[in-house]
Each structure stands twice: as C-alpha cells, then as structure tokens.
Amino acid sequence: xxxxxxxxxxITCRRxxxxxxxGLDLRLEPGDAxxxxxxxGTGKTSLLRILAGxxxxxxxxxDIAWQGSCxxxxxxxxxxxxxxLDKALDFWRAxxxxxxxxxxxxxxxxxxxxxxxxxxxxQRKRAGLARLIGQGADHWLxxxxxxxxxxxxxxxxxxxxxxxxxxxxVVVVASHQPLAxxxxxxxxxxxxxxxxxxxxxxxxxxxxxxxPPQPLPTGEGLS
Amino acid sequence: xxxxxxxxRRDCALLLLGGRRGGALxxxxxxxxxxxxxxFAVGPDAPLLAKxxxxxxxxxxxxxxxxxxxxxxxxDLELGLFDQFALRGISEEGVVAVRMLAHWLSxxxxxxxxxxxxxxxxxxxxxQLRLIxxxxxxxxxxLAALGVLVAAITAGLRGGAALGGMLVIPLAVPxxxxxxxxxxxGGEAGLALTAAVSLVLxxxxxxxxxxxxxxxRG
Numbered sequence: 001x002x003x004x005x006x007x008x009x010x011i012t013c014r015r016x017x018x019x020x021x022x023g024l025d026l027r028l029e030p031g032d033a034x035x036x037x038x039x040x041g042t043g044k045t046s047l048l049r050i051l052a053g054x055x056x057x058x059x060x061x062x063d064i065a066w067q068g069s070c071x072x073x074x075x076x077x078x079x080x081x082x083x084x085l086d087k088a089l090d091f092w093r094a095x096x097x098x099x100x101x102x103x104x105x106x107x108x109x110x111x112x113x114x115x116x117x118x119x120x121x122x123q124r125k126r127a128g129l130a131r132l133i134g135q136g137a138d139h140w141l142x143x144x145x146x147x148x149x150x151x152x153x154x155x156x157x158x159x160x161x162x163x164x165x166x167x168x169x170v171v172v173v174a175s176h177q178p179l180a181x182x183x184x185x186x187x188x189x190x191x192x193x194x195x196x197x198x199x200x201x202x203x204x205x206x207x208x209x210x211x212p213p214q215p216l217p218t219g220e221g222l223s
Numbered sequence: 224x225x226x227x228x229x230x231x232r233r234d235c236a237l238l239l240l241g242g243r244r245g246g247a248l249x250x251x252x253x254x255x256x257x258x259x260x261x262x263f264a265v266g267p268d269a270p271l272l273a274k275x276x277x278x279x280x281x282x283x284x285x286x287x288x289x290x291x292x293x294x295x296x297x298x299d300l301e302l303g304l305f306d307q308f309a310l311r312g313i314s315e316e317g318v319v320a321v322r323m324l325a326h327w328l329s330x331x332x333x334x335x336x337x338x339x340x341x342x343x344x345x346x347x348x349x350x351q352l353r354l355i356x357x358x359x360x361x362x363x364x365x366l367a368a369l370g371v372l373v374a375a376i377t378a379g380l381r382g383g384a385a386l387g388g389m390l391v392i393p394l395a396v397p398x399x400x401x402x403x404x405x406x407x408x409g410g411e412a413g414l415a416l417t418a419a420v421s422l423v424l425x426x427x428x429x430x431x432x433x434x435x436x437x438x439x440r441g
Contacts, residue, residue, distance in 0.1 A: 052306075052310060053309065053310070054309060054310075054440055055440065069310075069311075071310065072306065072307070072310050074303065076301070076306075077303070078302050078303040078304045078306070078307045079302070080237075080302070081302070091229065091233050092307075094225070095229050095230075095313075096311070097225075131307075135310075135311070137310075
C-alpha cells in the first residue's frame with residue numbers, strides 16, 4: 001500500500017502544569033504494531049493524540065513524521081446521534097469517497113435504520129470501526145478499541161489490525177485489555193518519566209534508573 | 224469542492240428550518256414576539272411607534288441571532304468531529320466558513336421575511352421598510368459570523384451559552400449603530416457601513432474561530 005511508517009523523536013507531553021512523559025523516541029516500520037500499556041493517567045491517550053497531530057508536544061522537542069495518512073478511533077464516534085446509522089456513516093463516506101463499508105462483517109448490517117443514539121456500547125464501537133475503515137487511512141491509532149466489545153468483536157478487531165499490518169500499515173493501540181498483536185512492541189509510558197524541567201528523561205538520574213516511586217495521596221499523616 | 228458541498232449539506236440539514244438540531248424556528252418566533260409586544264408596551268401612539276419601531280426590530284434581530292449559539296460548534300466538538308476533520312486535512316477555518324454560511328441561511332432570510340409582518344405591527348412601511356430589509360441583508364451576515372465566532376470561543380466552557388450571549392451583545396454594537404442608525408438618517412451611507420462591519424466579521428471569523436477550536440483541543 002505504501003512504504004514508510006512512523007518516526008518520532010523526543011516527544012514530551014504536558015497536560016496543564018504536569019509533565020506526563022518525556023524524551024520518547026518511536027520508530028515503527030510498515031507492518032509494525034505498538035501496544036501502549038500502563039495505568040490510567042500515564043498519558044496513553046495523550047500520546048495517541050500527539051501522534052495523530054491533535055495535541056502538540058512540548059516544544060522544542062517533538063518531531064513526528066508519518067508517511068501516509070492516519071486514522072484515529074477513540075470513544076467518540078463523530079457520528080450524528082439522531083441519524084440512522086447508515087445515514088450518519090454516509091456523511092463520512094461522502095467525505096472520504098470510500099467504497100461500500102463492510103457492515104455485515106462488523107455485525108452492523110441489521111442496524112442500518114437504527115438511530116445512532118439507540119446503539120449499545122459495543123454496537124457504537126463497531127460503528128466507529130466502520131467509520132475508521134471507510135476512511136481508508138494508511139495507519140491506525142486506536143484508543144481502547146476493545147471497550148464494550150464482546151469476545152467476537154475483540155477477535156474482529158484483532159483480525160482487522162492484522163489485515164492493516166499485512167497491508168503495510170502501522171497500528172498503535174492503547175488498551176488495558178489483553179490484545180493479540182503478534183510481534184508488537186509493548187510500550188509502558190512509565191518507562192519515560194519526564195525530568196522536572198520537562199526535557200529528556202530520568203529525573204536527573206541515569207536513564208536506566210527507575211524514578212523514585214511517587215507516594216500515593218492518602219489520608220495518612222494529616223493528623 | 225465536493226468536501227465543501229458535503230459539509231454544507233450536513234450543516235444545512237442540522238441548522239435550517241426543520242433541521243434536526245432543532246430550534247431554527249425559535250429566532251423567528253422570538254423576533255415576531257418582540258415586535259408584537261412592543262406596541263402593547265408603548266401604547267397605541269402610531270407616530271411614536273413608527274419612529275422607534277425600526278430600532279426595536281434591529282434589537283430584536285440582534286437578540287434573535289443569539290438564540291442558536293449553543294448548537295453551532297459545541298455539539299460537533301463533543302462528538303469529536305473536528306478531530307476527524309483535522310485528521311483528514313480539512314481545516315477548521317474551512318469548516319467554520321461553511322458553518323457561517325449555513326447559520327446565516329438558517330436565520331438571515333427567515334428574519335428578513337419576518338420583518339414584513341413585524342414592520343406592519345409597529346406601523347412601518349414604504350421607504351423605512353425598504354431600509355430595514357436592506358439593512359438586515361447587510362447586517363445579518365455579520366451577526367451570523369459573530370455568532371459562530373463566539374460559539375467557537377465559548378465551546379466547552381461551563382455556561383458557555385449564557386456567556387456567549389453576553390459576548391455577542393457588545394461586539395454587535397457597531398452593526399446595530401450603523402444598521403438602525405441608517406433608519407433615522409436615511410440614505411445608503413448607513414447601509415454601506417453596516418455591510419462593511421459585516422465583511423470585516425466575515426473575513427475575521429474563520430481564522431479566529433479556527434484558532435479557538437485548535438487551542439481548545441486537549
């Protein structure tokens with residue numbers, strides 16, 4: 001489909017006053033997959049949005065180069081809630097000039113007349129997938145794609161990701177659920193702590209040293 | 224070009240009379256309600272009504288333009304549409320420009336039509352009515368642009384709709400001064416100045432609103 005993947009260097013992410021991670025380098029070749037793991041609040045979604053070009057990483061670092069177009073799927077469908085599913089998808093099909101969508105494969109063929117707001121969580125996820133497939137982007141960025149999906153849906157996502165990789169696409173997935181991604185790199189953003197200045201890694205320690213564990217806010221010690 | 228038409232078709236389906244996002248009739252009804260209430264409040268003094276009615280129609284038009292503010296940008300931001308546009312290389316400026324056009328279509332021409340019965344209610348006809356219609360034609364695009372701009376700036380804020388109304392009013396004062404002013408002065412000078420203010424707002428809004436949407440992303 002295309003040659004080239006993703007090269008990103010020195011990404012540092014700040015949300016408000018807080019630095020989430022720093023000095024992150026990524027290099028993904030065509031067909032590669034990256035699985036982002038880590039607890040809530042470590043910046044998985046922020047990294048996906050940075051890679052999608054929706055958030056700006058902290059200057060002067062943050063050099064991100066994609067070869068090819070990117071599709072992004074998160075919890076928001078970007079489909080008009082009051083419209084029947086096929087009409088809502090038609091808007092994106094017209095924008096993307098996409099071929100007919102594989103609604104049957106996604107288990108949506110019987111839902112075409114149902115307004116989007118009446119779809120269940122899992123059905124909404126499938127509708128989002130339909131929009132993503134219709135976009136025909138070279139690479140995929142998926143934020144918690146398994147949320148609300150049944151096991152059949154999870155297998156479907158794994159199959160779709162495998163197909164995308166076979167076609168030479170890069171797939172980056174942030175997911176808490178286990179996901180079969182053969183040969184995928186796994187990235188835990190806790191391995192890239194920001195320095196207090198927000199540049200580079202490691203709290204001024206050696207790059208290999210774990211950062212000091214942050215004390216959890218508890219009620220102790222207030223008395 | 225086909226991107227533009229696809230966007231415009233969706234915006235019109237949502238915003239125009241009978242649109243699914245609802246409330247497109249509300250500005251017109253509000254406008255007519257003010258024109259109807261004014262003679263009741265002032266009393267049956269025909270010369271006074273005719274003298275001041277034009278200004279009231281302008282104030283009503285301005286306030287009516289505020290009503291749809293909260294459904295212009297915010298719902299699409301919540302649904303994640305602007306993110307998906309950005310991924311496809313469709314600029315926020317372009318989306319906003321299309322939205323301005325659809326918003327104007329949804330309340331500009333309907334207000335101009337409603338101005339006919341409204342003028343009758345306050346006893347305006349002839350030359351004054353002509354000036355009101357031309358003035359609304361020159362001024363409502365500016366009001367539409369201002370509405371979209373403020374909607375983009377306040378999208379995502381708590382109480383954004385109420386704040387939006389408060390922001391539009393002072394910024395719309397030039398339109399009101401020239402538009403309603405042209406009625407008492409007569410002639411085309413006031414209309415030309417109204418149109419000039421509108422053009423400035425039309426030119427400025429796509430860039431300012433686009434920047435607001437981008438900086439609000441997070």
